[in-house]
Amino acid sequence: MTTISGKADDREEIEYLLPWHAAGTLSRRDAERVERALASDQELARRFELVREELAETIHLNESLGAPSSQALEKLFAAIDAEGATVRKPSFAFDLRTRMSEFFAAFAPRTLAYAGAAAALVILLQAGVIGSMLLKNETNYGVASVNPDKQGQAKVDSIDLYINFAPQATTDEVSKFLREHGGRIVEGPRGLATYTVRFAVTGVPKQELARLLKEMQENRNIVGSEFPVDTPPAPAAPAAPAGPSLK
């Protein structure tokens, strides 16, 4: 009984694999299993012929769908140009890491140990200096550049925000929005879909930040959420395979 049921299960499993066998995308092991079953089972072989018919007509149907115009390529490169120097930090970081590894590999272990101890001391000193500086200055909302005006009031020429664009926003809409608001993507996407966007501004940081946040909130069809860069960004809405967020 168990054997009969086992055979039925096996046959069912083989039948499930027929489409992939017809398309030639099974592993060698599975392909051989299917071949053996087809050789000994006439009904299965007949069904395999049906699968082959479906395969042929699916290819025929898809091939009749035509191709996109050359505008698709033009639009793509226009978008790439518009992004300008959206830097490729990770690949640079990769190169740097490789070079560093090669560099350090050239030293003797004892030399490296002394150098490591010296580096640790320098890092400790730096941490102390940076810490004391942070305690003196209040947070400036991810201000990219600060210039004091004649009255001594700090003004800024740009502010960075983390932005998760709305999933339904198209590239065109996002580009238009950025143009109209003096923004440009300087980094990202991080995580699933968070971009760092730099907005050109002229004014006092707090006021400019409040204005920007208000503008973001008024454009929820484009901007899903936004955070000053000193706020850890919230994860974007899950959906994107491999993280696409901008349409």
Add this chain to the structure above:
Amino acid sequence: MSANQATSDEVLIGRIAKGDRLAMQVLFARHHVRVYRFVLRLVGNPSVAEDLISDVFLDVWRQADRFEGRSAVSTWMLAIARFKALSALRKRPDEELDEETAEAIEDTSDNPEVALEKKDKSAVLRQCLQKLSPEHREIIDLVYYHEKSVEEVAEIVKIPENTVKTRMFYARKKLAELLQAAGVERGWP
């Protein structure tokens, strides 16, 4: 797709990650028609599909430096394309979509009954393939036209591998029912 092409796709992605526009152009030339057809079968509107493939390849440009090579480049791109297509479908009103879809994919050949009268079984089969639900159409296209393995379909559609097999089986079963309704008896299921 050959193993050589898969490898060379990865090389292209590596170059794209460093900002090589020519590599982007080569990758586009190599894959854009298939990506377009995949998207078109999902959204049913040629101009929407054309817009979407620009977006798909723009994402490839942006994310090339994070491509880990765990799947084929074409699988990765189809997953992005699928996400874009579904987002576009969610954005559009159903009525508009149905109308445009019908217009876009309406075959100029005879309908199943007329085709059958002319004894053109292949045409009937193609007509019935178009009548499948988007979910069934998608899996049939991925397996038969895009030559994706069970594992790759699972990755693109985001479902378990066993579900891929059963969904394909039921898509074929539905196709057989449509054929039977059009007068083509295949003796299965």
